[in-house]
Amino acid sequence: MTQIPIFSAEQIDYFMQVALNEAQLADEAGEVPIGAVIVKDNEIIARAHNHREAHQLATAHAELVAIESANHILNSWRLENTALFVTLEPCIMCAGAIINARIPTVYFGAADSKGGGTRSLYHLLEDDRLNHRVEVHPDIRASEGGRLLQDFFGKIRKKRQSKK
Amino acid sequence: MTQIPIFSAEQIDYFMQVALNEAQLADEAGEVPIGAVIVKDNEIIARAHNHREAHQLATAHAELVAIESANHILNSWRLENTALFVTLEPCIMCAGAIINARIPTVYFGAADSKGGGTRSLYHLLEDDRLNHRVEVHPDIRASEGGRLLQDFFGKIRKKRQSKK
Numbered sequence: 451m452t453q454i455p456i457f458s459a460e461q462i463d464y465f466m467q468v469a470l471n472e473a474q475l476a477d478e479a480g481e482v483p484i485g486a487v488i489v490k491d492n493e494i495i496a497r498a499h500n501h502r503e504a505h506q507l508a509t510a511h512a513e514l515v516a517i518e519s520a521n522h523i524l525n526s527w528r529l530e531n532t533a534l535f536v537t538l539e540p541c542i543m544c545a546g547a548i549i550n551a552r553i554p555t556v557y558f559g560a561a562d563s564k565g566g567g568t569r570s571l572y573h574l575l576e577d578d579r580l581n582h583r584v585e586v587h588p589d590i591r592a593s594e595g596g597r598l599l600q601d602f603f604g605k606i607r608k609k610r611q612s613k614k
Numbered sequence: 615m616t617q618i619p620i621f622s623a624e625q626i627d628y629f630m631q632v633a634l635n636e637a638q639l640a641d642e643a644g645e646v647p648i649g650a651v652i653v654k655d656n657e658i659i660a661r662a663h664n665h666r667e668a669h670q671l672a673t674a675h676a677e678l679v680a681i682e683s684a685n686h687i688l689n690s691w692r693l694e695n696t697a698l699f700v701t702l703e704p705c706i707m708c709a710g711a712i713i714n715a716r717i718p719t720v721y722f723g724a725a726d727s728k729g730g731g732t733r734s735l736y737h738l739l740e741d742d743r744l745n746h747r748v749e750v751h752p753d754i755r756a757s758e759g760g761r762l763l764q765d766f767f768g769k770i771r772k773k774r775q776s777k778k
Contacts, residue, residue, distance in 0.1 A: 502691050503691075505685075506685055506686075506689050506690050506691045507682060507685050507686075507691055508681060508682075508685055508691040508692070508693070508711060508714045508715035508716075509673070509678060509681060509682055509685075509711050509714065509715075510691075511714075514673060517672060517673060518671060518672075518673055521669075521670055521671050521672055521673075522670075522671075525670050526670050527666050527667075527670045527671055527672040527674075528672070529672070541710055541714070542706060542707075542709060542710030542713065542731075542738055543706075543707055543708075543709075543710025543711045543713070543714050544707075544710070545706060545707075545710070546705055546706030546707025546708070546709070546710050546731065547672060547673055547707045549706060549707070550672045550673065550675075550705070550707050551672035551673075552672075564743075564744075564745065565744065565745070567706075567710065571741070571743055571744075572736070572738075574706055574736075577735070579728075579735055580706075580728075580729065580735070581728065581729070
């Protein structure tokens with residue numbers, strides 16, 4: 451039977467810090483700064499950041515890359531007994547990937563009012579009609595994840611204005 | 615500006631036939647038989663089938679694999695002016711990937727009453743709140759796409775019963 455991992459406040463803080471570090475790496479590479487980690491048996495088994503621009507891949511969101519990495523490491527499409535930490539609310543695609551991978555619990559940072567599929571626009575992870583449901587923990591170090599994004603888009607706006 | 619490709623009935627029939635051929639390849643490999651193709655300028659630029667089991671990848675649905683293949687071929691995460699044909703209604707993940715890749719139009723075969731994110735459970739591709747909307751054409755050679763799936767799951771049930 452699938453078990454839902456339980457963490458202390460310190461562990462949650464630490465795993466989200468690693469996800470924030472991944473988001474920072476995305477930022478430094480000129481990518482929208484979002485990071486994710488997947489944890490099993492209290493250890494990080496996959497970490498990733500968004501690299502849509504570098505690889506020109508529509509699917510290269512932090513969560514999807516981390517899920518595929520964890521699939522490879524465990525040699526299993528089923529990610530039972532794992533937890534996913536991500537600095538921004540998962541979009542529709544990533545929420546669907548979390549369901550497809552049977553991840554039992556998700557911790558996310560900032561809300562995404564324009565595209566969030568996990569709480570903002572839809573509650574896709576908590577739909578009783580689907581064959582898998584996910585425990586959702588929103589608002590974990592949300593201000594830090596959100597600030598990275600605000601600063602990133604602020605820099606882009608400045609660049610655009612200076613070109614005018 | 616993004617243009618939505620327009621096809622004749624013969625073209626739609628042909629492109630879905632190629633997707634059905636892909637589904638058949640999945641079936642022969644012991645995978646849930648679902649196939650997809652992506653078309654640009656009236657030519658197929660990517661074709662794929664589900665290979666979740668062979669690669670142990672939760673994300674290896676036909677649509678997602680086809681999208682990533684098209685991203686590589688065009689060296690662009692944006693799949694503007696393309697069309698996606700798939701033998702089964704896209705799930706939540708694949709609907710999200712279609713949105714993220716900015717595909718303007720989708721033709722699908724059989725409905726998926728248990729997991730379909732495109733018409734059955736959600737209308738994710740037609741949500742005015744999102745930054746991209748998709749023209750949806752359901753029920754294209756649906757009985758053929760559906761029969762492949764029925765036969766596949768019928769064979770699995772028979773195998774299970776013979777083991778009892």
